[in-house]
Amino acid sequence: MTRFLKLFIKELLSMFLLIIGVTALLFLLFNLMPGSFPGKGLGGAEYLKLLRRLFTFQFGTSIVSGRDINTIVFPAFRNTLILTIGSIFLSILISVPIGIFSAYRGFESYSWPFVIFSYIMSSIPVFYLGYLVIYAVSRYTGYLPIYYPYGSERGNPLISYVLPVLVLGFGNESISEIVRLIANELKRVMNTDYVVASKARGESVLRSSINEGILIPLISIIFSKIPFLIGGAVIVEHVFNWPGMGRLAFQSTLNRDLPVLIVIAFLAVLCVRSGMLLKELILYYFRPGEK
Template sequence: MQTSALKPIARLLTKELLIAVLLLLGVSLVVFFILYLAPGNPFATLAGKRAGSNWHQIQDNEPSGAWYAQYLHWLGRVVQGDLGHSTRSGLPVFNEVIKTGLNTAFLTIGSILLTLLLAVPIAVYTARKGLTAIGWGLTAGSYILAALPSFWFGYIVIYICIHQFGVFPLAFGADASQWRGIYFLLPVLVLGLCSGTLSEMVRYLREELSRVLTEDYIRTARAKGASIWKHALREGFVLPVTEMVAAKIPFVLGGAVVVEQVFNWPGMGRLAWQAAQDRDFPMIMGITLMAAVFVRTGSLIKQVVHICVNPRASQE
């Protein structure tokens, strides 16, 4: 965390920015091409079969062309900061993506925090005590939870809460003021438990922590009367947690699509689902870019943490 970490971080940020630009180009190109190949078009869904197959033509009075010409046209507008308008709602894509993106970020971060909240104590307990009966039970429990399909578990949770207890209203996000309260807890709970991340986190954190606890320098820490947990914190905890969170963001985002659908959560996942149904091409492109930025940001944060914790990583 000393000043020596600042230079490598600055270097990393420049490198990452460059990579991010290339990555966004690549991702958008691939997705655009897939959309071009995909059957259907926005106006067929809106206006029926008679609609033309070229969405630029109608939206912007632009001439149609080969797919790469359409891509370059789209790219030219994106560079100017214009992601276009939704073919379905006519709203600007950028605003929609940011608005729903924040909701999804909220859901994703919340559920990852919940996963950590469960995974860390289990991992620490089993790393310390070994697989005792309790440790084994906790580990098995984490596997079972991770194996539950979130769409099914989501409906079960809704059913239990609403029909048995009458606790949660059905219409999440129907009213902007309504989902501010505790209503966001259910989707966070379901995504946190069932995204498949929990068991992997438990396993990875346990392996890393128990490996680090047998390192020579931990023995030295005991020999000098220091806390082994304090010394194991960086390598045995901070590094694997950031590693795992960064690696799991894409999976959790994928899980969010389903969970948002189940809970009618006004997030990017539900928007993506809708946009795919509607062949809302500008929206799909916008969401794709946003998701790529999400994932890349996660990995960037991970790398910054690594540099701060482990000065060796910065000297490569």
């Protein structure tokens, strides 16, 4: 238990330091930017005020629109979270069965079409896949909405989640990585002594190797993929006109809206680091040797 607490405190401390570093760097870069715009040329006292605003989650007002940043950022944050988590689940849903299948049968048998499919899916750029899907869906079916019904009452927002989640789930590079990792790890674990021993007493191979063969590699790869997913989400959000953090960041960069940008960076750091913390905690639960 003390180890657990130590880990927790260490992670929290590193998160705090990272937030200070990121925001300070952004603040400095903004002050070095050419041109003149509101928010430029502020001193250290202003930075401390900014930190207080960030850590109390009262982000202040946007320079451009004059609205409260909380009302702008949190809906966008929620949308991105839905997109990211949904696409992660989709990736797992596709790649884990392929990985298990190819671990069981090897590449020689019928698993190779699936493996090749996963590699092709990972090598298509996300924006290209997005436009392809939009073209195919709008040209030939017309059932699914290709854009988020932004600011209008028409259409069901839930259905409009389908296409972006599908595209990001297939198109992020994690599918082939998960397939390769699980195929290798599971194959290795399936030949270890304890799995053979449990097979000798009639237990199923998959059940006894699921911890080391699937769960641990899957957890470590998924949580380390979160930063890339947020990056990939920027493109998908742009393609699908999805009101998420990525699009918001893009727009506020164009508008030079410093307060919003810093808040977005703050939330991204928070998201990525807490993902890492969660990974450590889950792995701690699964690895008995460290208890």
